[in-house]
Amino acid sequence: MTPWSRACLSAAAVAALPGAALAQELNALVWCDHADPALVEPFEQAHGVRVNLREYEGSGAALATLEQSQPGDWDVLVIDAIDVPRVVEAGLMAELPVDQLPTADFFPQVLMEASTTRDGKVYAVTEKFGYNTISFNSAEVDAEDMQSLGTILTDEYAGRIAIYDYYLPVMGLAAVSLGMQTADLAADDLPALREMLFAMKERAATVGEVVASQTALATGEVDIVIGGGEFLTAVLAAEQPEMTWTIPDQGAVLWAQSIGVLEGSQNKDLALEFVKYIVSPEGQARLATSSCYWGMPANRMAGEHLTDEQKAVLRWDEQEQYLSRAQLYPAPDADLDTQMQDLWLEMLQR
Amino acid sequence: MSEGARGWGFVAPALLWTVAFFLVPLGVMAAMSFARLDGRELVWGLDWGNYAKLAEPAIGQAVRVSLEITLTVTAVSVLLAYPLAAILAFQVPPRWQRLALLLALLPFWTSYVVRSYAWLLVLSKQGVVNKALMGLGLVTEPLTLANTRFATVTGFVHFFTMLLTLTIYANLVQLPRNYARAAQDLGASGWQTFRHVILPLTLPGIVTGAFLSFVLCIGDYITPQILGGNNELALPQVIMVQLGRRADFPLASALSVVLMGLVTVAYLLSSRWLRLDRT
Numbered sequence: 001m002t003p004w005s006r007a008c009l010s011a012a013a014v015a016a017l018p019g020a021a022l023a024q025e026l027n028a029l030v031w032c033d034h035a036d037p038a039l040v041e042p043f044e045q046a047h048g049v050r051v052n053l054r055e056y057e058g059s060g061a062a063l064a065t066l067e068q069s070q071p072g073d074w075d076v077l078v079i080d081a082i083d084v085p086r087v088v089e090a091g092l093m094a095e096l097p098v099d100q101l102p103t104a105d106f107f108p109q110v111l112m113e114a115s116t117t118r119d120g121k122v123y124a125v126t127e128k129f130g131y132n133t134i135s136f137n138s139a140e141v142d143a144e145d146m147q148s149l150g151t152i153l154t155d156e157y158a159g160r161i162a163i164y165d166y167y168l169p170v171m172g173l174a175a176v177s178l179g180m181q182t183a184d185l186a187a188d189d190l191p192a193l194r195e196m197l198f199a200m201k202e203r204a205a206t207v208g209e210v211v212a213s214q215t216a217l218a219t220g221e222v223d224i225v226i227g228g229g230e231f232l233t234a235v236l237a238a239e240q241p242e243m244t245w246t247i248p249d250q251g252a253v254l255w256a257q258s259i260g261v262l263e264g265s266q267n268k269d270l271a272l273e274f275v276k277y278i279v280s281p282e283g284q285a286r287l288a289t290s291s292c293y294w295g296m297p298a299n300r301m302a303g304e305h306l307t308d309e310q311k312a313v314l315r316w317d318e319q320e321q322y323l324s325r326a327q328l329y330p331a332p333d334a335d336l337d338t339q340m341q342d343l344w345l346e347m348l349q350r
Numbered sequence: 351m352s353e354g355a356r357g358w359g360f361v362a363p364a365l366l367w368t369v370a371f372f373l374v375p376l377g378v379m380a381a382m383s384f385a386r387l388d389g390r391e392l393v394w395g396l397d398w399g400n401y402a403k404l405a406e407p408a409i410g411q412a413v414r415v416s417l418e419i420t421l422t423v424t425a426v427s428v429l430l431a432y433p434l435a436a437i438l439a440f441q442v443p444p445r446w447q448r449l450a451l452l453l454a455l456l457p458f459w460t461s462y463v464v465r466s467y468a469w470l471l472v473l474s475k476q477g478v479v480n481k482a483l484m485g486l487g488l489v490t491e492p493l494t495l496a497n498t499r500f501a502t503v504t505g506f507v508h509f510f511t512m513l514l515t516l517t518i519y520a521n522l523v524q525l526p527r528n529y530a531r532a533a534q535d536l537g538a539s540g541w542q543t544f545r546h547v548i549l550p551l552t553l554p555g556i557v558t559g560a561f562l563s564f565v566l567c568i569g570d571y572i573t574p575q576i577l578g579g580n581n582e583l584a585l586p587q588v589i590m591v592q593l594g595r596r597a598d599f600p601l602a603s604a605l606s607v608v609l610m611g612l613v614t615v616a617y618l619l620s621s622r623w624l625r626l627d628r629t
Contacts, residue, residue, distance in 0.1 A: 057594050058594045058595040059595075060593075060594060060595045060596050060597035060598075061593065061594045061595070061597065063390065063597055064593070064597035064599070067390070067597075086390075090390075159494060165580055167595075204581075205494065205497055205579065205581075206496075206497040206579030206580060206581065207579065207580035207581065208579065208580055212576070212579075212580075215467070215470065216497070216579075219470075219471060219474045219475075219476060219477075220474065220475055220476045221474045221475055221496055221497065334389055334390075338596075341591075341595065341596055342408070345408045345409075345583070345588070345591065346407070346408050348408075348580055348581075348582075348583050349407070349408040349411050349412070349582060349583055
């Protein structure tokens with residue numbers, strides 16, 4: 001046998017080893033909560049595959065990543081529910097076999113069919129949701145005052161407030177407190193929103209993303225986070241139970257993220273298996289309590305896999321009431337979105 | 351092989367590397383700064399609209415904020431680093447100088463992000479600084495130090511003072527002691543010796559460190575993001591907003607070109623002292 005033949009045979013033998021099955025990889029573009037090994041490793045072990053996760057920090061970054069990629073680079077996409085129509089219109093999402101997914105077990109209020117379905121075809125399913133509302137330190141502020149932005153934005157709390165640095169939910173929350181419907185926001189509403197945002201900024205000590213807001217709250221730098229919610233305080237709850245959240249009387253903004261399979265995927269079957277795992281009761285419980293941030297699972301059956309303490313932190317028993325008082329994220333068209341982002345930048349620089 | 355061809359052969363790897371990973375990306379970035387977004391569609395062309403946005407208050411202010419922070423940091427760092435470098439060079443016995451330099455650099459063995467968060471905790475209302483001030487009875491209420499420009503400048507100065515100390519120290523230890531002695535023999539006072547002899551001869555070290563500080567500071571995103579509390583945005587933060595949230599690569603490119611322009615101006619102003627061929 002020649003050295004060349006031996007090399008070829010060796011290569012073939014290596015390829016035939018059981019470990020070679022691990023060569024199958026799934027590439028997913030996700031929010032950071034999916035990067036928790038406790039969530040992903042059970043799927044990898046069950047299927048003998050590797051899941052490569054790429055976290056992004058905003059929908060814009062996710063869309064830009066997709067635009068710069070070749071079809072097939074990505075198999076699974078997790079994205080804010082309000083952004084699903086954008087990726088569907090761009091032809092990026094594959095149809096999901098909804099009969100294979102447990103959507104009947106989902107909280108009906110978060111199915112979001114208007115976003116996830118087009119021409120009767122389902123392209124994504126909601127996997128996790130929560131609220132952009134008011135997080136606060138109950139040891140330092142009067143919980144009654146947290147029931148309205150009107151009582152929060154007073155001199156008493158000036159300098160003790162952080163604003164969550166994401167324009168859509170915070171502007172949505174401002175709109176809700178002004179009695180507007182987030183779904184009907186238009187350019188004419190921006191002056192009133194500007195006034196409200198500037199009032200927030202004047203009294204705010206900081207404007208930060210999740211970790212910065214958590215740090216500010218945990219270290220006592222601020223006592224209130226506007227735009228916060230369970231995703232912000234849940235991971236603090238074990239050590240600092242005084243960190244809590246509420247939904248003001250006027251209501252709050254509902255955030256939801258969806259998962260789907262990309263049209264260009266070369267691994268559609270495996271990608272669908274991943275989606276099925278994520279929306280299964282076990283996967284949902286792990287996703288809900290991810291180390292990056294917590295949130296309510298879309299699948300109600302996940303409750304069977306959560307502890308009473310975890311459910312208490314998520315306010316499991318109050319969801320029906322909360323959902324009835326929450327409005328969806330604003331879903332601006334491209335022009336309004338640009339104006340809202342300009343306004344947000346203006347607020348930050350103020 | 352001729353002498354010239356062999357020379358090109360030696361230079362070729364570095365040249366190719368520079369072309370592939372510096373000049374080409376730079377060209378793409380410059381070209382993209384004249385493109386525009388039509389919805390989510392990138393339209394190439396010669397559109398000055400991105401540069402016109404510098405006139406918008408929020409973006410124009412970012413340039414101003416960046417310059418103010420950078421110039422403050424550079425000036426404060428020079429003022430702190432020079433005496434420190436002088437003490438290391440002239441007061442610390444030579445056998446201890448290496449150890450002193452090592453100790454000065456020790457904090458930089460930790461991650462830049464971790465160090466910034468550490469400063470955030472130190473400057474917070476319940477942090478070491480406020481507790482010390484209140485313990486000494488100097489203030490009755492904690493001061494707002496974190497999430498301010500003061501915090502950003504403090505975080506930067508912590509880093510750049512040490513960087514400048516190194517460049518100035520390297521200059522100072524090369525100075526023959528006889529220069530100072532000669533000046534004093536000629537009747538110069540200590541201040542005159544410093545002003546007319548030592549300072550001019552250490553200017554290259556100062557300017558090199560100051561230029562490095564300027565470049566690193568004006569392009570830094572992490573420190574103002576963590577320590578500034580987003581209460582005002584510096585230029586790199588506005589660039590990141592365009593990239594991370596709006597996916598507006600043309601505007602981000604234009605702002606990056608402006609950032610490079612500011613660095614180029616700083617280089618031109620300091621180039622006299624940055625020459626490699628000191629004769």
